[in-house]
Amino acid sequence: MDFSGVRATLRSSCGACHSVQTRRGPPRRRRPRSGTFLGASRADPSAESCSNEGPCLFWFKHDLRTTDHPGLIQAAKAAKGGALVPLFVFDPEVYSPWEESEADIQWYREVLMSLKSKLRALGSDLMFEIGKAEEVVPRICEELSASTVVTQRETDVVWSGKLDVIAKRIPSGSALSLYTYTLIGQNTGWSYPLSFAETKEWDLSGPVEAVGRIKSPEGASPGRDIPSADDLYDAVVEAWSGFWGEANPIPEASSFPYRSAYCSPEILSKVQGSEFVLSGAHEVVANNLNRYFAAFRGDQPRPESLESLALDLEVPGGFGQSFNVLFRKHLSQGVLSPGEVYLAASSFKANLNPLSALFSASLKGANAAMAEAVKYDFAHNLHQYSLERERMLDAGGDGAVDLSYESWRWRGTHQEFIVGSPSGEQGEGEGKGKKVVLIHGFGAFGEHWRENVVGLVRAGYTVYAPTLCGYGRSEKASAQYTPQLWSLFVRDFITSIVKSPAVLAGNSIGGYISAYTAAKHPGLVKGLVLVNTAGKLVEEVAELPFEEVAIKDEDSGFEAFRKTVVAEVGSRLIFSYLERSVSGLLRKAYPQFPERADAGLAKEIERASSDPGAFDVFKSVFYLPPPTPLSNLLKEYEGPVQVFQGANDPLNDAPARAKQMKELCGVEVQLVEAGHCPHDEVPEAFNDCLEAFYSSLLTL
Incomplete structure (x- = not known):
């Protein structure tokens, strides 16, 4: 990829890679059972070196390229005698047939074949293995008598768990060396700012030096041939065969074949019948990226081309989502580094005709790419190093509660969640298998259920509190955020992380999302608890057609323009007001006990509002089409429902609304003296309400 014309604006890349070396494994984030959460401590850079004189093993995971690759440079320098063995392990357990389709796996295979070709051009090859990474990597390490295993530091909870096991299993004479990548600023490796504003004083990292020829060890085998995409997908399905069955069937193939696209299905329906195929070949990807930038210059694109698809995916309230549908996979799997994306977009803008550059629409694709590269890099490093800093949960000091803050990669983005479970023997008793998933409301985050998580864990439950994509410390990737997208997130979270049916509880819009998930995927939900939920109630339960966007095709040019101006200007004014008024507005939502709307809650909401992309998530709400009525969803679900309603909700007549839900939907209702967030005001x-509801399910 050509970086000419932009290198001069970038600093040296010496701070882009941080290396941690340890004899037996990576430094762990400490999670004391006392409930005090500490960030990672910096490892001693003078850690004991390995005793083996064998080759260095470089393990590719989410960094499937040979350019702008600090880890590969690190591995080349660590190689004893210059010998280096590149390895990729296809671990079926880390993929999911609910999140990846056959087309997604075909794309992965094409990437690996392209990477293999790139490595051969450097005098090496890609050793391919299939199986559980925690079994394969130590075995290969022992077979090669590897001196060092170099791989990328992990954020994702599944990959991190596997890396921890590998650290314990690699031979005693080998060292495990981790690297990380940073686009913005110099990464010290152990301290990353919570506020994006702090990074604005930093420069961008330039691309690292290109890796030279790679020396392979004498007699090294390239491993097995890369199997067909069908065989790889079958391995993924087989790995998950014992979990769900008929309760949660694998989705049918859709018109847009890539199940991993970060986009609502109603938006993807715009490209129904498109024959466009995402490429995994590195040279083609680089060319496609430049075609994407050029798609917004105003030329008439060829039907079903990349350019046509990019324009179709750009809808009001979803600026930049075209990049995430077309290139988020490449960014998250490291086919392109954040730096390569950012610099390619910068180069396009620098070389654009000055007259064309006057029209901001011509820069739309390049600006979207630059924004997504920054969002990805910030979220990635925030989740690596600062996910546990300045949190509110307090597990107490008796060791009865295990709590942790975790990161999960969903559709190429970084999402955070809290998991709490009874520790030790308490977790193996009658409460084992009692699972609850808590979904927060608009603008909040998983910790809004702080005392509910701890209290329910003490009562014997395993509790999950994810932060919805676009909120809290979850990444705020560009998309038109809709209940459908959030519902898919909840569906996949239960499928891949919880891994068994659970009671689903939600507050405000989180209640509506929970109801939507229960209605569309009833096999995932044991029961539903709605806490001052959003959603329209109608007496006539007839399906309301979901309109694709708030701006309709039949709108006149002036009407569409008027709606856009109202949404853009109105959302900006309201967002600015909310940023300045968080504490006061929170206290109004807690009329009985306003002291519960404390500084910690307000501080995290304010922090999240400064994250890159936060305003775009907020703005997308102004473009939401009319959703399916809540009463429809509850009729469709047909399962047990409990309503927990704060009677003094300042947003509506809560008692009347609770009565209407009971009459229309036949649900159980408990009114309490509290406001819009009664779960946190009277936890x-x-x-007690949730425990009683869960107990009632056991008698059904």
Whole structure:
């Protein structure tokens, strides 16, 4: 990829890679059972070196390229005698047939074949293995008598768990060396700012030096041939065969074949019948990226081309989502580094005709790419190093509660969640298998259920509190955020992380999302608890057609323009007001006990509002089409439902609304003296209500 014309604006890349070396494994984030959460401590750079004189093993995971690759440079320098063995392990357990389709796996295979070709051009090859990474990597390490295993530091909870096991299993004479990548600023490796504003004083990292010829060890075998995409997909399905069955069937193939696209299905329906195929070949990807930038210059694109698809995916309230549908996979799997994406876009803008550059629409694709590269890099490093800093959960000091903050890669983005479970023997008793998933409301985050998580864990439950994509410390990737997209997130979270049916509880819009998930995927949900939920109630339960966007095709040019101006200007004014008024507005939502709307809650909401992309997530709400009524969803679900309603909700007539839900939908209702967030205002009452509801399910 050509970086000419932009290198001069970038600093040296010496801070782009941080290396940690340890004899037996990576430094762990400490999670004391006392409930005090500490960030990672910096490893001693003078850690004991390995005793083996064998080759260096470089393990590719989410860094499937040979350019702008600090880890590969690190591995080349660590190689004893210059010998280096590149390895890729296809671990079926880390993929999911609910999140990846046959087309997604075909794309992965094409990437690996392209990477293999790139490595051969450097005098090496890609050793391919299939199986559980925690079994394969130590075995290969022992067979090669590897001196060092170099691989990327992990954020994802599944990959991190496997890396921890590998650290314990690699031979005693080998060292495990981790690297990380940073686009913005010099990464010290152990301290990353919570606020994006702090990074604005930093420069961008330039591309690292290109790796030279790679020396392979004498007699090294390239491993097995890369199997067909069908065989790889079958391995993924087989790995998950014992979990769900008929309760959660694998989705049918859709018109847009890539199940991993970060986009709502109603938006992807725009490209129905498109024959466009995402490429995994590195040279083609680089060319496609430049075609994407050029798609917004105003030329008439060929039907079903990349350019046509990019324009179709750009809808009001979803600026930049075309990049995430077309290139998020390449960014998250490291086919392109964040730096390569950012610099390619910068180069396009620098070389654009000055007259064309006057029209901002011509820069739309390049600006979207630059924004997504920054969002990805910030979220990635925030989740690596600062996910546990300045949090609110307190597990107490008796060791009865295990709590942790975790990161999960969903559709190429970084999402955070809290998981709490009874520790030790308490977790193996009658409460084992009692799972609850808590979904927060608009603008909040998983910790809004702080005392519910701890209280329910003490009562014997395993509790999950994810932060919805676009909120809290979850990544705010560009998309038109809709209940459908958030519902897919909840569906996949239960499928891949919880891995068994659970009681699903939600507050405000989180209640509506929970109801939508339960209605569309009832096999995932044991029961539903709605806490001052959003959603329209109608007496006539007839399906309301979901309109694709708030701006309709039949709108006149002036009407569409008027709606856009109202949404853009109105959302900006309201967002600015909310940023300045968080504490006061929170206290109004807690009329009985306003002191519960404390500084910690307000501080995290304010922090999240400064994340890159936060305003675009907020703005997308102004473009939401009319959703399916809540009463429809509850009729469709047909399962047990409990309503926990704060009677003093300042947003509506809560008692009348609770009565209407009971009459229309036949649900159980408990009114309490509290406001819009009764689960946090009177947490003991909510916990008691949920426990009673869960107990009632056991008698059904």
